[in-house]
Amino acid sequence: MPHPPQIKIPATYMRGGTSKGVFFKLDDLPEPAQVPGEARDKLLLRVIGSPDPYGKQTDGMGGATSSTSKTVILSKSDRQDHDVDYLFGQVSIDEPFVDWSGNCGNLSAAVGAFAVTNGLVDPARIPENGVCAVHVWQQNIAKTIVNHVPITNGQVQETGDSELDGVTFPAAEVPVEFVSPIDPGEAVFPSGNLIDTLEVPDIGTFEVTMINAGIPTVFLNAKDLGYDGTELQPAINDDAAALARFETIRAHAAVRMGLIRDVAEAAARQHTPKVAICAEPKGYTASSGKAIEASDIDLNVRALSMGKLHHAMMGTAAVAIASAAAIRGTLVSRAAGGAGRETLTFGHPSGTLKVGATASEQNGTWRIEKVVMSRSARVLMEGWVRVPGDTL
Template sequence: MSESVQNKYVPQIKIPATYMRGGTSKGVFFKLNDLPEAAQQPGVARDQLLLRVIGSPDPYEKQIDGMGGATSSTSKTVILSKSESAEHDVDYLFGQVSIDKPYVDWSGNCGNLSAAVGPFAIANGLVDASRIPENGVVEVRIWQVNIQKTIVSQVPVVNGQVQETGGFELDGVTFPAAEIPVAFKDPADGEGAIFPTGNLIDELDVPGVGVLKATLINAGIPTIFINADDIGYVGTELQDVINGDGKALAMFEAIRAHGALRMGLISDISEAANRQHTPKVAFVGPPVDYLSSSGKSVNASDIDLVVRALSMGKLHHAMMGTAAVAIAAAAAIEGTLVNLAAGGGGQRNAVTFGHPSGSLRVGAEASLNEGRWHIDQAVMSRSARVLMEGVVRIPGDSF
């Protein structure tokens, strides 16, 4: 090969990165100042860099040439920096990378990866050393940049290092690890009302589907809840039933788009295609016995309701952490579809719901002030682990 041909192509560059699992998701974590200068600010360069790291857009939907795992749960990126606020340790920015489109969605948070932010921050010098005991628990105060909210993570430390191994089991994750309680403070997205329409239940008219009862809530992440039996389901369906049915996926996308419009998240239905990460759409039902995706029995007597949720156009294999916050918030308020599916009967400060991989318990504190609902915080336990750390490589002309 001639020298002129050899010099035609720009070589790969190295970017320090850590590949982490947080809850039931995985993502590539970066420190802001480790990114190339052009990508240290929001914009096209940053988006193109992250797309190339993950391996998108991929018309084959496999992300073979990148770090993504070809699902919404594994097509994620996180950028962290020492917080500019005295009340927080770390600023956390989340980017959901589309698999088949050249698009990074910055419109919401990832609740699962929130559990990995604290451990990463401690291990990478983003938390003041004076706050890290030799043995004990570090309260990491996280500023979630996407939704401008506070998350507080309780990270165990042993011998001055983050404890990653442990006996905490999380359905949807194969192996146990150390438990990390995560509290989402005032989790309504942005400055909007928890119920954007002012109603606990709305009627959503979706062409081709009909009029559906829906709870449109803005807590953790904007979420559209509908009753499973209104769309011909039970609420115990696993991924193959939904994800292998193109007609069903189109129906859910139509519901999501019209719900987004009603919630004021978009001004025209056509805009939904470029806002894939939010809102989520979920369907709920009363507790019933079923077998999880791993073959584990989930007993109706052990749960309050069943919930299935879609993320980036596909049924999630477990439950998004932010959607779990929305479930907890809706369950805490009497009269929502989630509360009614759990049996109604007043406010709840905790709920256990069944999802495709098993079950999860989440708590929320709700209060009614001057006729407006407010969620003080939602709490759940997750786990996190470093899978690999070092550098990722991408062609130098990718961004």
């Protein structure tokens, strides 16, 4: 019986921050996949190589980690004062689903460069030399992101000397602004409290800070789980019992945050919320072998993504860290010394990251005006991806 041939789809493979993924223009997708639904999910799963019971994504573009199992769909924006609409899909490695519930902060840094190169930004707004501020509408969370894309001779400048812990080679710096990551009408803290008590059956009762900035995130004290905040990936990812414990905590936090109604629903919502542990500054050796001194950082943070400890830090979780640190009385600000901080540097498994946030309190309600961090981005490959013709 003959099988249908493969189809090819224009695509770009890009690194953004400490993640990489496959980028598409919406109108380049096969027509059934240009709208949300089963056809789109099936296509992206096949492109990435999921679900893969071997956990390797050998038959696709994925890299078998949460940081490299990602897809992006972009289109010219009709929204006022925005250049491009950005939709992010986190592809599960071993299960047949794509999680659309949140953003990828790292890949956000690559959106502006892609938009400029692929004609999604008005040419009149692109300087011959300088910086192009690309205004991005993040569709998953309905928020504005601004990429400050360096331009040289009318083209995106990708090479440079900006170093980013978690990325081997330097590149051009791309400052990224997350504008009003929480709308004035939204609650920064879903419970209304800076610190809550979370009861997790058969595991324990924990102090937590639950915050919605960047991506829904629950922070715990590292010491309450037997850690000191300097852990690298093997210390947690090689411990099946620890991973199960974190997932149970995450599921109960999701219910408390109002993201799901029952803990059983958490299995189909792996991307959000994130769960992170924080601790006071302490020196350690990063995964690259780089020595991080306690004096280099304001606190240590370790965060899990898609059920595993992240090798560095998710960009959206960094937004949550910066936001929580800016508000005195959260577990994050407490670990960083107790004061609200507009800028701070935190340690993660690959090294350090500096972030900044502007927060204010009005009538007892907290607002986050802006979070800023510097990332970098680079095209790795461009052309077409191919998938079997019977994928859709």
